[in-house]
Amino acid sequence: MTNNNNKWGINLDEVKCPDCGEKQPALRIPKNLEQLVHGGWNCEKCGCKMDKHGNKIIE
Numbered sequence: 001m002t003n004n005n006n007k008w009g010i011n012l013d014e015v016k017c018p019d020c021g022e023k024q025p026a027l028r029i030p031k032n033l034e035q036l037v038h039g040g041w042n043c044e045k046c047g048c049k050m051d052k053h054g055n056k057i058i059e
């Protein structure tokens with residue numbers, strides 16, 4: 001039996017900022033090519049970068 005719950009491949013889990021815990025919007029607008037390709041956010045609250053799983057990206 002196949003699990004079709006995630007057939008679109010979209011991660012609908014809540015992603016929170018690894019630094020300040022701010023909830024990130026489910027629909028993001030990529031701010032650069034990197035985010036467009038790989039996904040991820042810049043936290044609007046503290047400005048840190050994270051990937052689409054909510055893992056902090058250290059530059």
Ligand SMILES: [Zn+2]
Nearest residue numbers: 017020043046
């Ligand atoms: Zn933050």
